[in-house]
Amino acid sequence: GQNIDQPTEMTATEGAIVQINCTYQTSGFNGLFWYQQHAGEAPTFLSYNVLDGLEEKGRFSSFLSRSKGYSYLLLKELQMKDSASYLCAVRAGSNDYKLSFGAGTTVTVRA
């Protein structure tokens, strides 16, 4: 089975930086994804990591360590619109293309 853990909630100030950690234990590994989801809306794709290291996309960066079963999503220069749930998801195998999601981290950005 798949076990994906991330903190339930985080709060940060506008303009600050927040790091959302995700640890996973899965039967295989073929990629780690981060999605952003505003309440009642569809998840939107943020990033994809399959090799160790840091992937940077504007204000968002994602890091992966496969040996540690660990990833983080870094949100810089926080804006009020970044208040949302951030979902960590793992694709487990080369023949198993579904994503298994963590429960999500609700980030609240305060002025």
Place this chain on the structure above:
Amino acid sequence: DSGVTQTPKHLITATGQRVTLRCSPRSGDLSVYWYQQSLDQGLQFLIQYYNGEERAKGNILERFSAQQFPDLHSELNLSSLELGDSALYFCASTQDLSGNTIYFGEGSWLTVV
């Protein structure tokens, strides 16, 4: 707009009834996924189809079934509905089996009363 279209957006029905949720994937996408999101749970994978064939099955109840048609649209059928089936049902699509960007539709809100 992800390009994935789901209908209906909202649905209220009584326990014991049956509903069908419809999904049109992005143009050119062959793979369709169905996910369920309840208030107290994260996104739960239900089932995946690729080019009309079932590829993977998650914790989908026997009361639920799905199919993908030759034009690649998919339907999720939920029968003998229970209160606990109230959830947001998402459809997602990718171009092929190993697509690294999975696009989600806006979801269908199902309320069972």
